[in-house]
Amino acid sequence: MSLRAQSGGAGAVADLYARSGAAAYGMSAEQFALILEEIQKKYVPTGAPHQQAEFCAALRLEELALARACAAGNDRAWEDFISRYRSKLHGMAMQIAREASQAAELADSILPTCLD
Numbered sequence: 462m463s464l465r466a467q468s469g470g471a472g473a474v475a476d477l478y479a480r481s482g483a484a485a486y487g488m489s490a491e492q493f494a495l496i497l498e499e500i501q502k503k504y505v506p507t508g509a510p511h512q513q514a515e516f517c518a519a520l521r522l523e524e525l526a527l528a529r530a531c532a533a534g535n536d537r538a539w540e541d542f543i544s545r546y547r548s549k550l551h552g553m554a555m556q557i558a559r560e561a562s563q564a565a566e567l568a569d570s571i572l573p574t575c576l577d
Contacts, residue, residue, distance in 0.1 A: 473514055473517075473518075474490065474493070474497065477497065477517060477518065477520075477522055478490045478493045478494070480522050480523075481493060481522035481523055481525060481526040482522075482523050482526055483529075485537065485541075486526060486530035486533075486537055486538045487530075487535065487537075488526060488530060488533075496525070496529055500517075500520070500525075501513050501516060501517060504516060527541060527542060543572055547572065550568040550571055550572070551565065551568045553568075554567040554568035554571075
C-alpha cells in the first residue's frame with residue numbers, strides 16, 4: 462500500500478513534503494510523493510504500513526529533494542548543492558590528490574560548470 466493510500470497518508474506526505482523543502486526547487490507534492498513511493502517500494506516493499514511510514518520519515522528529506530532536483534537539472538538546486546558541498550568536495554579531493562592545485566582541479570571537475 463502506498464504512503465498516500467494509507468490512513469492519514471495524505472497528511473503524512475504533506476508533512477514530509479514540507480520538511481523536504483522540495484517546493485523551493487519547483488517540485489510539486491505529487492512529484493515528491495512519487496519519489497517517496499519509488500524509494501519505499503525498493504527498500505521496504507513488504508513492510509507493514511507503519512514500517513513504511515517510519516522509513517520515509519527517517520529519510521534525509523532535504524538531501525533527497527536536493528539530489529532529485531539536481532538530477533532534474535534545476536539550477537537553484539545546483540546552486541544550493543555547490544553552496545553546501547563545495548568545501549567538502551575540495552577537502553575530499555585534497556585527500557585524494559594531496560596537492561592543492563590538483564585537488565582544486567579535481568573538485569571543480571565534479572561541479573557543473575554552467576553555474577560558475
